[in-house]
Structures are given as structure tokens and as C-alpha cells.
Amino acid sequence: MKNKTDREVNLEEDISIHIFTASAAMVGVCLTVIGLLRVVLTIRGGVTFADDLLALDAFLFLVSCLLSYFALRTRSVRRMHWVERIADGLFITGLILMVLACGFIVYEII
Template sequence: MRNLAHHILPTSATMLGVCMTVIPIIKLMKVGHIGTMIDELLADDSVIFLISAVLSYLSIRRPSWGRLERHADIAFVFGLCGMSVCAVLLSFELL
């Protein structure tokens, strides 16, 4: 599991950028009352992906802190689950 952090770091940084890009797009679309909830969930996801990126970076810099890589992986999975919930909510709102 030692090389997992090398994959989590760039991917979580990319997902952070995706979250920060989608928030203003949803505001411009004027999705409705659920848009505010999706914005808040995506903002929370941004923080989760930031935590994942920081933890994976620290596990790369300090290999003796092996638990950080596992925590980065868990945070990344939670962030993906949050984005999936946002995608489902947005798709049902746009129907």
C-alpha cells in the first residue's frame, strides 16, 4: 500500500478543482432550492479532498508515518461518495 499516496495526491487535488469549478456552474444555472444544498455538499467535499491531499503528501514526505496513507485513502473515498450524492441530486433536479 506504500505507493497509493502517489496516486491519491494528484487525484484528490484534481477532484478538489472539480468541486471548486462545479460550485459556480451550479450557481449560474440557478438550479433551485436544492442547488444551495449541492453547493454546500461540494464545499464540504472540497475540504475532504484537501485533507486527503495533505495526508497523502505527508505520508510521501514521512514514510515512517504509514497510517497517514490509509487515512488519506479513507478521506478520498468519502469525498468520492459525497460527489456521487451531489451528482444524483443534481441529475434529479435537472429532470
């Protein structure tokens, strides 16, 4: 196995920082949209699957955020890379589910 240069390690730390900040922001976005959906559904009446999906998204983004934080705190480069890949996969999964939730919102409310 080849040794990683300082530049490659810094790049991996940079990716973890981006996952950490973006996933933390996405937790807030999910919670905001859930709140707005609840207000709209209370006024109009009805039930939607989108808020359940957004709650799952918020959880995925939270786990992604925590894993990326752990990757930043760990001293082992190999472990950092492994944890970072899991965080990245959860983040992408959360984004895909968020797009599905957007589809549910558009077609169930309007």
C-alpha cells in the same frame, strides 16, 4: 512485525502519489461544478443542497491531499502507512459524497 521490503515501501509511496494527484484534481472538479451550479441557479433561480455537499467534498479532498503529501514527506514507514490509510479513507468518502451530489444535481435542476 515483519520488515517491509523496498518494493512494498515503493508501492505505498506510489499509492500516496496517486491519492495526492487525484485528490488535488478532485478539489478543482468540485470548485468548477460549484461555479457552474451557481451560474445555472442564478439564471434559473432556486436553491440546491448539491453545492453545499460539493463544498464539503472539496474540503475532504483537500485534507486527503494534504495527508497524502505528509505521508510522502515522512521518514517513518509505519507513520506513512497510518497517514496514508486516513487519506485513502477520506478520498473514498469524498467520492461517495460526490456521487450523492450528482444525484441531487440531476433531480433538483431538471
